[in-house]
């Protein structure tokens with residue numbers, strides 16, 4: 001059974017490296033331990049916070065009650081069809097390790113999502129995405145414990161209400177604890193390399209046959225050259241979502257800013273690059289005390305050391321107010337605020 005630790009420094013449990021305390025903290029390795037931890041919380045009327053790798057949160061104060069860290073491990077092939085495999089993994093599986101395991105099995109579908117920090121269980125929460133691919137493209141189903149009814153419920157893709165960095169789990173924070181996730185991955189390589197800058201990197205290889213392993217290594221290389229390593233410089237990846245605009249709004253913006261990067265979405269709207277907006281507003285590389293905007297990637301806010309969650313949020317507000325004043329667009333924060 002798990003140990004219950006008290007007054008735990010959360011610095012090692014969030015990729016922004018923010019120092020705040022958890023009143024109690026447990027690391028759970030199975031459904032049984034999770035249920036026991038939730039029972040303990042209910043007995044003491046403690047609030048519950050569930051964390052995977054802490055790579056998409058901003059902790060803004062001490063967390064009362066109990067923080068449950070998902071450490072359940074295990075992954076397996078559930079079903080084999082001639083053209084695809086159904087795989088399943090426990091929530092605490094490291095996402096990038098899972099991607100590598102599927103590549104070793106000769107499967108295709110996760111290569112563009114290589115090197116995203118965090119756990120498998122958190123991946124559906126914001127429908128993780130990168131380089132033109134989202135989790136929902138390969139998603140089959142998941143099991144989650146419903147903390148309202150106490151039942152384990154299966155969610156298929158429709159029940160998850162996936163959207164751009166959205167899902168029913170993000171919309172109902174704290175209600176569901178994701179236990180395990182199932183994905184369908186193809187055996188035959190059919191890679192997607194049309195998203196900048198992956199398209200240029202792929203072309204430079206001179207390869208014509210789709211090869212998921214090559215795509216994965218290009219994605220890793222691009223990410224390592226563009227994004228700060230949280231182990232060196234605290235960050236939570238992209239801090240803002242790319243705003244979605246109508247065609248009419250886009251045309252108005254293009255009249256003023258002909259170079260504005262934009263991507264057509266399946267629903268007919270356009271995603272405008274938030275990083276470009278922040279860069280144009282002059283924030284790239286700006287430092288404000290303990291926090292700042294990364295010098296190479298304007299979408300990433302960083303902790304230069306000793307930052308509080310409120311410092312991060314206050315810089316984020318200054319940036320979004322400025323972007324709104326210049327472009328009339330709202331920037332929405334991507335990580336979840338805790339505390």
Ligand SMILES: Cc1cc2nc3c(=O)[nH]c(=O)nc-3n(C[C@H](O)[C@H](O)[C@H](O)COP(=O)(O)OP(=O)(O)OC[C@H]3O[C@@H](n4cnc5c(N)ncnc54)[C@H](O)[C@@H]3O)c2cc1C
Pocket residue numbers: 015049050051052053054055056057070091116117118119120121122123125126127128129130169173176177178179227228229230235236237238336
């Ligand atoms: C350098 C860097 C690069 C990144 N790049 C990308 C990217 O390209 N694309 C992208 O989409 N994201 C990216 N992210 C964000 C982050 O990696 C993902 O959102 C990831 O899925 C978070 O996983 P985690 O385990 O760290 O979640 P956490 O930060 O621990 O949790 C995030 C949210 O999910 C909830 N949660 C966690 N586990 C569970 C569970 N088992 N059940 C229910 N709720 C749960 C938490 O309560 C919290 O609300 C990046 C982050 C960093 C630091």
